[in-house]
Amino acid sequence: MxxxxxxxxxxxxxxxxxxxxxxxxxxxxxxxxxxxxxxxxxxxxxxxxxxxxxxxxxxxxxxxxxxxxxxxxxxxxxxxxxxxxxxxxxxxxxxxxxxxxxxxxxxxxxxxxxxxxxxxxxxxxxxxxxxxxxxxxxxxxxxxxxxxxxxxxxxxxxxxxxxxxxxxxxxxxxxxxxxxxxxxxxxxxxxxxxxxxxxxxxxxxxxxxxxxxxxxxLGLKGSPTRVVKVATPKVTRGGTVVQAKDAEAVAGAVDRLLAFLDARDLLPHDGAPAGGAAAEQAGGRP
Amino acid sequence: MSFVWTLAEQHEGRLKGVSFELLGRGRALADALDTKLASVVIGDGVDAAQLEALVHRGADEVYAIQDPRLASFTCETYSNLLVHLIKTYQPSVLLAAATSTGRTLMPHVAVRVHTGLTADCTELAIEPGTGQLLQTRPAIGGNIMATIKTPDHRPQMATVRPKSSRPLPADPTRVGKVIAVPLDDFLVDDRVRVTGYRRDALDFVNLEEAEVVVAGGRGMKKAEHFDLLRDLADAWGGAVGATRDAVDRGWLGYPHQVGLSGKTISPRLYIGAGISGAIQHLAGIKTSDTIVSINSDPDASLHKVADFGIVGDLFDVLRELRRRLQERREEGPS
CATH class of the missing domain: 3.40.50.620 (HUPs)
Incomplete structure (x- = not known):
């Protein structure tokens, strides 16, 4: 072969x-x-x-x-x-x-x-x-x-x-x-x-x-596509980082995570995956 | 005549969700160009209600080519058919999903109709003035975003990363035309035969189409610990992913691998547990909507790209999160 x-x-x-x-x-x-x-x-x-x-x-x-x-x-x-x-x-x-x-x-x-x-x-x-x-x-x-x-x-x-x-x-x-x-x-x-x-x-x-x-x-001349812009996306999102050193801190950190997810409508909906009806009504992301 | 086309995808007669995401993208482009939007369905056994759903989600026209010989994707016949349709109707824009089908079919078709194709776009727009399609995609492992045009060739073709946009809400009052197009025999190429599908029930996952992905890396320490991630993923109806390291250690199968030599995903929510965030892994997750990192190492790179990070004992945090989600579930909808 x-x-x-x-x-x-x-x-x-x-x-x-x-x-x-x-x-x-x-x-x-x-x-x-x-x-x-x-x-x-x-x-x-x-x-x-x-x-x-x-x-x-x-x-x-x-x-x-x-x-x-x-x-x-x-x-x-x-x-x-x-x-x-x-x-x-x-x-x-x-x-x-x-x-x-x-x-x-x-x-x-x-x-x-x-x-x-x-x-x-x-x-x-x-x-x-x-x-x-x-x-x-x-x-x-x-x-x-x-x-x-x-x-x-x-x-x-x-x-x-x-x-x-x-x-x-x-x-x-x-x-x-x-x-x-x-x-x-x-x-x-x-x-x-x-x-x-x-x-x-x-x-x-x-x-x-x-x-x-x-x-x-051939080459650039023979290529149907053209790159018109190149941008470097920001690597860091400037997110929140919380510490969870002991049991109490873990509970607190998870509290904050759940609140964060809730604010973004990312908590599991009852019986339905995230991004179901509620997300669709919101009309998608920018 | 419709000028913006989207390619719907089906499996065993069921339209895939990504077909509706593409319509949302296509609708915006068609409106900007003040033209019609059509969805092309190639397959078998997609019923009238589903074809009508394409209209409800934004299509003005639906071209449905259905035949038992189109039930499973084979590039050759699908390509013959799509090339034939393009030559007949001459759309200006053609979008398909960046799935195993779209990423195979579209380059094949682009060569044959002599036009440009941009892979894996995360943004699409119409350039004011020229009316040309601006196609933006991540390249070099997500290190750059390149905007690409196809100035002189038509259609302007792009594949679009699944889950990079939401479908439009269904509008049952929308009216459109559903046109059944017969499959001409001369378009059928039977060199490649699909003999079936094999699915490893225990270790298969459809990562690209998951809304939520919970992934684990070396910090998970052993295969059994991935049960924790599975429980969390289940809470969202999501999928479990893994780093290359975790897959190479045999903790999960290759279909779970996210990153440069695995899948590239854009879920609404990505949770990485015990993942340091090697550049190869980050390349596969950078376009996720929301990134959460859980790692005992405060210097883990994943924390730096995360929207929310927790520095602490991985297993304590994961168990607490699981417990709280179970509690929420038992309490019922809030």
């Missing part, structure tokens, strides 16, 4: 710093990592390869530095990586990104399966995976929490999607595209041998010049 895993390089979220003046992220000196949610996709692909043979190729679109993310994927066990990078791709929204990546996947050649993370932790849209499926007209299963059956001969998968009502069980033919959630598998750590291989690996570079692309679909 030949598998493609699109990954993204993202800033490490634990130390994201915002410029208070411009409201934009300070990228200088910020550590980058493979999008943590993509690690579940890489792990899923590696396990399928181990069970059924084939190859796993990571693919990333981004600045030249995104090569580091691809080498990390190779260190985990991917057979190779492809970097899609060009100034012409800068400013791509999820529409243009999914177009460019789908053209790269076409160029990479035959594959059986694409496994992607559910979303990236920076852009947080979750739109590129389904977008690639649309471009390539591939059967799609998102939020996959388990692959319960693989029939490589017939080219069929049975998967379970984590949805609001439980797990939706789907059967789909290959080639297909899956986006996976954390529950599917715990990612492995890179091994020394993998790290050595990653160092030596050749990572092919795809650019606008080497790809078959519609110029009007």
């Amino acid at each position: 030949d598998i493609v895993v699109p990954i993204k390089q993202v800033p490490e979220t634990s130390n994201v710093k915002m410029d208070p003046k411009t409201g934009t992220m300070i990228r200088d000196g910020v550590e980058t990592v493979v999008n943590p949610l993509d690690l579940f996709a890489i792990e899923t692909a590696l396990r399928l390869k181990e069970a059924h043979g084939g190859t796993v190729t990571a693919l990333s679109m981004g600045p030249k530095g995104a090569e580091k993310a691809l080498r990390e994927a190779i260190a985990m066990g991917c057979d190779g990586g492809v970097l899609v990078s060009d100034r012409a791709f800068a400013g791509s929204d999820s529409w243009a990104t999914s177009y460019t990546l789908s053209q790269a996947i076409r160029q990479m050649g035959r594959f059986d399966l694409i496994v992607a993370g559910e979303r990236a932790t920076d852009g947080d849209t979750g739109q590129v995976g389904p977008g690639i499926a649309a471009w390539l007209d591939l059967p799609l299963a998102t939020y996959v929490a388990a692959i319960t059956r693989v029939d490589p001969d017939e080219g069929r998968l049975t998967v379970e999607r984590l949805v609001e009502e439980g797990y939706q069980v789907l059967e789909l033919p290959l080639p297909a595209l899956l986006t996976v959630v954390k529950e599917i598998a715990a990612p492995r750590l890179p091994m020394l041998r993998g790290k050595k291989r990653a160092k030596a690996a050749e990572v092919p570079l795809y650019t606008a010049a080497t790809m078959d692309l519609e110029p009007a679909f």
Whole structure:
């Protein structure tokens, strides 16, 4: 089974710093990592390869530095990586990104399966995976929490999607595209041998010049959406904090909490969840 | 012709609450644009009374496409159908819920009709003068709020975070048209087959649609202690959430996980117990209406983003809160 895993390089979220003046992220000196949610996709692909043979190729679109993310994927066990990078791709929204990546996947050649993370932790849209499926007209299963059956001969998968009502069980033919959630598998750590291989690996570079692309679909110019404003929301709510050191203080604190909830119409209504009729009459929040 | 559309969602013939939240959003936009609001229902077995309820909650028109082949969501057929409807009726705005369905279907459709899509919006407005849709969403783990426009492509598409707004009150005097649209065979793509649903009764939770979420972190110390949180959640008819730490320790299953690698939620009330408030967890709860933090550590980050915090022994506070809520219940409605 030949598998493609699109990954993204993202800033490490634990130390994201915002410029208070411009409201934009300070990228200088910020550590980058493979999008943590993509690690579940890489792990899923590696396990399928181990069970059924084939190859796993990571693919990333981004600045030249995104090569580091691809080498990390190779260190985990991917057979190779492809970097899609060009100034012409800068400013791509999820529409243009999914177009460019789908053209790269076409160029990479035959594959059986694409496994992607559910979303990236920076852009947080979750739109590129389904977008690639649309471009390539591939059967799609998102939020996959388990692959319960693989029939490589017939080219069929049975998967379970984590949805609001439980797990939706789907059967789909290959080639297909899956986006996976954390529950599917715990990612492995890179091994020394993998790290050595990653160092030596050749990572092919795809650019606008080497790809078959519609110029009007690329980068900021090819993106239907525009960011018109960025604001930093206030982090603290300036809430009340009360101390509850002993039994008496606990009772007092809970008193105040109940009064606070009551003032916001958040106490349980008899037999009905909060936000029932009373909340609706209030006409919603500003 | 209706210019603002919302996509209603159903499961097993029952409309989901988020369908009505979207209508509240759509109504405000349609009024600002002085145009009509339509709700699109794709599914099977949604009865006339429920379709009429969409009118009562703000729709001028309801397009209902119902067929046994649409009973369960599969992206391919739903996408074919929605693309077909968009091309036929050319709405200017299309809103769907940021649910597992909306977040799958909308990007697929946006690619095919060549338009922009903004994920997970918490605010929507019409820009005075241009009449364009201003779509505001949290990004980078909730560290920024970005406002996004789709200037030159139509429809302007957005998914909207469930529970980020309230439905309009039902107005039974509202009149609207319910239009049944047949499903053309050529739109059916049967490559993906839904064979059923599995639901782990003991450990499944619909966090995104809960009005109240009571969540626990490492401070809960062991799995059994989550019973306390369950009792509290039950008092509100709410759901129990957990931090990554608590899930990784096996105290609760992954469907309960809130945060960067779990669910992002916007309940009316979020109560965090024994949660330090790692940035990854905060990213998942920042848009909650009201945040309450209970933690013995006065320096817990969650206290800083909370509307109300209690510093004290977690279990003492939780038990006292449970006792008081039980008392209230026995006393009857106030």
